[in-house]
Amino acid sequence: MRIETLLNKCLPLKSFVYSNVRLDEGEFRDKLVVTIRPRKNGVVLCSCCSKEGSVYDRLSVRAFDFVPLWNIRVVFEYKMRRVNCSHCGVKVEKIPWATGKSHTTTAFQLFLAQWARKLSWKETAETFGSCWDTVYRSVKRVVNYGLAHRNLDGITAIGVDEVQYGRGQKYITLVYQIDEGMRRLLYVGRKRTTKTLLRFFFEFGKKRTALLKFICSDMWAPYLKVIRKKAPQALNILDRFHIVGHLTKAVNQVRIDEVKKLKQDGYDESVLRHTKYCFLKNPENLTDKQQVKLDDVLDYDLKSVRAYLLKESFQLFWNYKSPYWAEWYLEKWCGRAMRSRLEPIKKFVKTIRNHQPLILNWFKAKKQYSSGVVEGLNRKVNLVTRKAFGFRSYEVLKIALFHTMGNLPEPESTHRFC
Ligand SMILES: [Zn+2]
Known part of the structure; x- marks a missing residue:
């Protein structure tokens, strides 16, 4: 032949x-x-x-x-x-x-873009005798086609998330569709300001926005403001993943402060050494070594231990079914946490109290949007941003994110080469 x-x-x-x-x-x-x-x-x-x-x-x-x-x-x-x-x-x-x-055929571009989902862009280039630039341009072309041809009908639930990237405090705002059966990245915007999210709603359009029923987000004020203004009919849920994230940060701060204080006052702080992840991880994720360390440190009367126990008891809050009893528990917990005299924890309580109705919305939504959804997507985003593709440029990062998470339609072809 x-x-x-x-x-x-x-x-x-x-x-x-x-x-x-x-x-x-x-x-x-x-x-x-x-x-x-x-x-x-x-x-x-x-x-x-x-x-x-x-x-x-x-x-x-x-x-x-x-x-x-x-x-x-x-x-x-x-x-x-x-x-x-x-x-x-x-x-x-x-x-x-x-x-x-x-100078690259459309078929080869599609071929490279499909492999670029399985391998890194560098590996794709090396494997198929191409260069990084060609792989990037191929992915970009396929992504742009996908964005122009995607169907945005029937979206009822979205999640708004922010992710840090590159060196320094650079942020991007991401919007996902989190409907059951269809989870994908819908929007990537520079920074995490009011303007960033306003642009999403502008591009998404009034008609589609009016159909939104649930919006999951963090407690970030600019987001909450825009959601209130643009989609007042939707139930704004503060997602569990972000709330737990804030509490975990507070617990870590207590530990850092305590180690510093013990050292300053001339005490032995060795008991707190290597405990960072013992306190931060969920108990079921601890390694055997971490478990032994944790059991050991829990015997001491330390601020870090008190903070840790408060964090653990906060988990019970999520087990409630009725918004009424969830609120009852939250108030009880907040009271106890305020009496702990742990400054970072008290700060967390204040944030929680300021956002209480939105936090309880999760129970009103019958826990439909579990932390797993946003958390899973967030983890995937972090994987993409961390891969050493030279993603310091915002434009490249945006293309890479849409490519892996956008669930975009691909250009039609007469033959599948891979
Ligand atoms: Zn012509």
Whole structure:
């Protein structure tokens, strides 16, 4: 079987012909060069308006990278023509295997983008004899196609989340769809200001916003303000994941302060050494070593231990079913926590009290949106941001996030190459 036959099966061309295939043996890597020529009586289309025109002239040969065959680079060579278009004037012609000025075929772009979900972008480039830049541009193209063709109908529940990235205090705002059966990233915005979230609602549109029933978010004031203003009909739920996160931070602060104080006053602080994760992790996630350490430290009368026990008793709050009893427990807990004389914990209580109705909304929503949803998505985002792709640039990060979490439709193709 000839390679031309295989090509005609995988990527049939209407107005063009695969006319010749030759193997160029290179010093580092061989390549298969596929020459394409226009089919006799084939039409020539304007790349601007896709309408038929007449041939104006021919340009020099252009090469396009195609999906490698048996680890041999495959290159299409074609002498591009210019079209005399009655609408646009003289323009370069439209070709079915690539778009714009790209030297990578659409099929290869899709191939790279699909692999870039399984491997890092660097690994993808290395594996398929490409470069990081081409992988990035391929992913970007597939993502942009997906964003233009995605369906945003029927969204009733969203989660708003913020994530730190790069060096320093740089934030991005993320909006997810968290409906049962459809969880995906909907929006990425720079910073975490009022403006950032307002832009989401602007892009999302009034009609769709009016259909929202639940919005999960953190206690971040700018978000709460925008949600109140733009989607007053939706139940704003402060999600468990973020609340627990704030409490965990407070417990850690108590421990840090205590270690410092003990050292200052000349006491032995060794009992608190290596206890950070013993206090922060959920008991069921502790390693055996951490469990022994925790059992040991709990025997001491320490502020850190008191903070830890308060954190553990706070977990019971989430077990309540009725909003009434949940509130009763929360108030009881807050009273006890205020009497603890632990400053970071008291600060946490104040935040909780300021947001009590929104926290109780979770029980009103019958716990539909468990912490697991937002937490799982948040974890995935952190995985993407941490991968060493050179994601210090916001634009690249945004593309990578949509690529892995956007659940976006992909451009149609005649053949799946991977
Ligand atoms: Zn035209």
